[in-house]
Amino acid sequence: MALVDDLAIYRQRLDEQLSKRLNHSSIQDNLQQAMRYSVFNGGKRIRPALIYMVNQSLNGELSNADAAACAIEAVHSYSLVHDDLPAMDDDDLRRGQPTCHIQFDHATAILAGDALQCIGFEWLCDQQNALDSTRQLAMLKVLTRASGDSGMVAGQAFDLAHVGQPLDLKQLEAMHNHKTGALINAAIELGILSANCSITAEQQSAFNRFGNAIGLAFQVQDDILDLTSDTQTLGKPQGSDAEANKPTYPSLLGLEGARDKLQQLYQQALQAADSLGPNAAVLQELAGYIVERDH
Numbered sequence: 001m002a003l004v005d006d007l008a009i010y011r012q013r014l015d016e017q018l019s020k021r022l023n024h025s026s027i028q029d030n031l032q033q034a035m036r037y038s039v040f041n042g043g044k045r046i047r048p049a050l051i052y053m054v055n056q057s058l059n060g061e062l063s064n065a066d067a068a069a070c071a072i073e074a075v076h077s078y079s080l081v082h083d084d085l086p087a088m089d090d091d092d093l094r095r096g097q098p099t100c101h102i103q104f105d106h107a108t109a110i111l112a113g114d115a116l117q118c119i120g121f122e123w124l125c126d127q128q129n130a131l132d133s134t135r136q137l138a139m140l141k142v143l144t145r146a147s148g149d150s151g152m153v154a155g156q157a158f159d160l161a162h163v164g165q166p167l168d169l170k171q172l173e174a175m176h177n178h179k180t181g182a183l184i185n186a187a188i189e190l191g192i193l194s195a196n197c198s199i200t201a202e203q204q205s206a207f208n209r210f211g212n213a214i215g216l217a218f219q220v221q222d223d224i225l226d227l228t229s230d231t232q233t234l235g236k237p238q239g240s241d242a243e244a245n246k247p248t249y250p251s252l253l254g255l256e257g258a259r260d261k262l263q264q265l266y267q268q269a270l271q272a273a274d275s276l277g278p279n280a281a282v283l284q285e286l287a288g289y290i291v292e293r294d295h
Contacts (some may be wrong), residue, residue: 003288007143007289010045010069010111013069014045014073017069017070018039021119022036022039024036030108031047031112033075033104033105035115035119040076040079041095043073043095046218047187048070048072049286050187050195051065051069053191053282054191054192056199058164058191058192058195058199060197061194061203063129064131064194064195066129067123067124067126067127068139068143068193068194071143072186074116075116078112079147080094081099081100081109081110081113082109083156084101084109085106085109085110097234102104121143121144122139123184124143138193139190140149141195147181150178150181150182152179152183155175155177155179160289163235167247172247172248172249172252173216175247176215176216177212177215179215180215180222181219183220184215185211187211202275203276206273207272210273213272217290217291220249220258221262221290223260224262225295232256239251268281269287270287273287
């Protein structure tokens, strides 16, 4: 089955699961509307798909991965809602649609982000499947660690604190390993845990190398597209990073240097996945999708 088919199947499964989980009443309807607006606005669903793919590469049950897939998408969506706010990136467009604070208002966007973060953790605690409580607690720890001041939030804080300031390559990679890579690596760990099996130290090392490579590659390609694509294709303002004078791989390495870096990371991802055996071939396809995507 081609990767595009896999992604479509996982996207449909995730959307059905999210729809069920977000289908509850509230004393404030526009909060629910803002949450659903932010989750169902056309995302690529890479992180949940990665959970499902790792689960399947280890012969796991997809139903054991549903809660984790929904949780990571809720947390990712919350981060985008907050990133778009005027106090942070101040973006009016996300995936070709008005950002949450433009569609609703600033306060509602903040609260919708807060609620999405909380509900993602709640879903991990409320799983009705074959996973025992120890494994479910491990999942919760993986996602909280990747989301907070050891991961995504720390990366965003570092990013905001260094706008207009020169960074070296080591600093830039550290920032993106936290801001982007942490959730991608969390998706891999959640996929492993959802498979409800034991893996060897060699397999764990290969998964780690793969996650580190595609996490950084995802950001390098984002930086390249910010220079080379257009607003309609990207679904967000083209050139916004350059306009905000943010540190990027092209600004540090030049456009061709950034492309070379992207290819190096791609080869690292291929090599890591290759050592995981034939069941992980889909992970190699995903790496190709990440480095070749146009938005």
